[in-house]
Amino acid sequence: MKAGVMLERKKEYATILAFDVKVTTEARELADEMGVKILCADIIYHLFDQFKAYIEDIKDEKKKKESADEAVFPCVLQILPNCVFNKRDPIVLGVDVVEGILKIGTPICVPSREFIDIGRIASIENNHKPVGYAKKGHKVAIQ
Incomplete structure (x- = not known):
């Protein structure tokens, strides 16, 4: 629920990093409903790499969105x-x-x-x- 608050400010920070922890199906369903991303890994470096890749995907998505909206001077x-x-x-x-x-x-x-x-x-x-x-x-x- 606390991570869901970040959806109002910055989508990329509405993320839960679960290191060496089991995530219940109820928690995963609630996160999916709210739009919160849950990243799980048993090795901290894998978790870090997943988060970096997720941030890069969001940045690429924003760039594509911005480039589609911008005017082109012929x-x-x-x-x-x-x-x-x-x-x-x-x-x-x-x-x-x-x-x-x-x-x-x-x-x-x-x-x-x-x-x-x-x-x-x-x-x-x-x-x-x-x-x-x-x-x-x-x-x-x-x-």
């Missing part, structure tokens, strides 16, 4: 043919911003090939210096 890029620095993950290449504003986190696709999704902009560099965005006419390196 832009048109022209890949500079002599400036393809890395063809595999992570892709690093030089581009010319033809239209719009390029920002970190902007999704990239290829419209001429059925809008194939390539990924999102992780970083933008102008003259070997990181920048937050690039406007029309700028030539920058992206990753």
Whole structure:
């Protein structure tokens, strides 16, 4: 019941870590009803690893939710043919911003090939210096 209070503040802390203890079915059912997560393990390191994985899952879930709600500023890029620095993950290449504003986190696709999704902009560099965005006419390196 006490762990359920944390659902109002931070979902990831509405968790019970049960180390070397049996959890009754009644307690597990109540936790499921309330939305409290119970993690059980006989070895403390396993319990710690389970909790870390649970926190990471919640963070990933939040990121997906936030990225689905955010607005995308459209832009048109022209890949500079002599400036393809890395063809595999992570892709690093030089581009010319033809239209719009390029920002970190902007999704990239290829419209001429059925809008194939390539990924999102992780970083933008102008003259070997990181920048937050690039406007029309700028030539920058992206990753």
